[in-house]
Amino acid sequence: MAAGNRRRDEAIIKVTGLKNSFGDQVVHENLDLEVRRGEILGVVGGSGTGKSVLMRSIIGLQTPDAGTVRVFGDADTDEEAAEAVKVRKRWGVLFQGGALFSTLTVAENIQVPLREFYPDLDPVLMGQIAAYKVVMTGLPPEAGPKYPSELSGGMKKRAGLARALALDPELLFLDEPTAGLDPIGAAAFDELTRSLQKTMGLTVFLITHDLDTLYAICDRVAVLADKKVIAVGTIPELLALDHPWIQEYFNGPRGRAATASKERGEAETPAPDQTHARPAGADTTDDRPAGAVR
Numbered sequence: 346m347a348a349g350n351r352r353r354d355e356a357i358i359k360v361t362g363l364k365n366s367f368g369d370q371v372v373h374e375n376l377d378l379e380v381r382r383g384e385i386l387g388v389v390g391g392s393g394t395g396k397s398v399l400m401r402s403i404i405g406l407q408t409p410d411a412g413t414v415r416v417f418g419d420a421d422t423d424e425e426a427a428e429a430v431k432v433r434k435r436w437g438v439l440f441q442g443g444a445l446f447s448t449l450t451v452a453e454n455i456q457v458p459l460r461e462f463y464p465d466l467d468p469v470l471m472g473q474i475a476a477y478k479v480v481m482t483g484l485p486p487e488a489g490p491k492y493p494s495e496l497s498g499g500m501k502k503r504a505g506l507a508r509a510l511a512l513d514p515e516l517l518f519l520d521e522p523t524a525g526l527d528p529i530g531a532a533a534f535d536e537l538t539r540s541l542q543k544t545m546g547l548t549v550f551l552i553t554h555d556l557d558t559l560y561a562i563c564d565r566v567a568v569l570a571d572k573k574v575i576a577v578g579t580i581p582e583l584l585a586l587d588h589p590w591i592q593e594y595f596n597g598p599r600g601r602a603a604t605a606s607k608e609r610g611e612a613e614t615p616a617p618d619q620t621h622a623r624p625a626g627a628d629t630t631d632d633r634p635a636g637a638v639r
């Protein structure tokens with residue numbers, strides 16, 4: 346397909362027949378998943394169902410026992426080194442906990458991918474790009490020269506996000522970005538994710554246990570259980586399924602609370618909210634600015 350003619354429902358990630366195991370423990374067996382261009386796909390599943398291993402398989406940090414992983418439709422992440430580097434430039438990753446280098450400042454952390462992929466870039470320009478990413482992720486400019494130990498949990502996540510966005514990626518991987526944040530900080534991070542996704546045209550693969558995040562910003566949700574993706578769809582589509590884990594997850598006490606909170610939010614919002622349960626790729630009019638740093 347020509348670059349200028351990309352359909353928004355095209356698969357930007359296509360995982361087919363994936364198998365992963367550690368010794369005798371089979372984590373994935375015959376797992377299939379497609380992520381569509383421009384969507385925020387939430388990935389949920391019980392602890393240990395293999396969400397992070399799936400993400401690591403997609404970004405090439407985990408070699409599967411079987412199956413194929415194609416990203417951007419044109420390259421396998423374990424293909425030849427030069428090709429893999431080209432592909433890696435097009436995505437950014439926020440690992441669980443932020444994974445910032447503790448001996449580097451925020452600005453230096455953001456410059457790590459720039460130095461890796463563009464070692465000849467003018468240091469002044471590198472500094473300017475880092476400063477821009479700091480502000481873009483809602484951090485105060487003074488955060489640039491700070492070390493991770495001097496930041497709050499929410500600021501660390503934003504710094505990790507700024508580093509993930511250093512190369513202006515098309516695809517963003519977020520592993521439990523709101524874990525450990527207070528509800529207000531988590532909501533602000535959700536808002537930031539949605540806002541960046543829209544302004545940068547990002548596709549987002551988002552692992553989360555946070556039901557509020559699913560309702561607030563995910564276009565579709567993929568459910569991992571029984572070693573595979575057992576369902577993928579909008580939340581209303583998932584709710585119509587009869588699977589016990591899905592029912593327990595979305596209709597348990599926390600699921601009901603998240604639904605009620607979402608409905609309250611919609612009732613208080615005069616304009617229709619198109620940020621959830623809509624077909625991936627549909628246009629949206631939600632132009633809220635990114636939340637303030639917390």
Ligand SMILES: Nc1ncnc2c1ncn2[C@@H]1O[C@H](COP(=O)(O)OP(=O)(O)OP(=O)(O)O)[C@@H](O)[C@H]1O
Pocket residue numbers: 367372390391392393394395396397398399
């Ligand atoms: N490098 C590894 N060596 C051995 N086992 C591993 C390794 N990485 C993951 N596992 C195992 O694979 C399983 C899936 O792990 P993974 O971290 O993907 O789960 P998860 O769904 O992301 O869990 P959580 O929601 O708790 O973060 C777990 O049983 C884990 O112990």
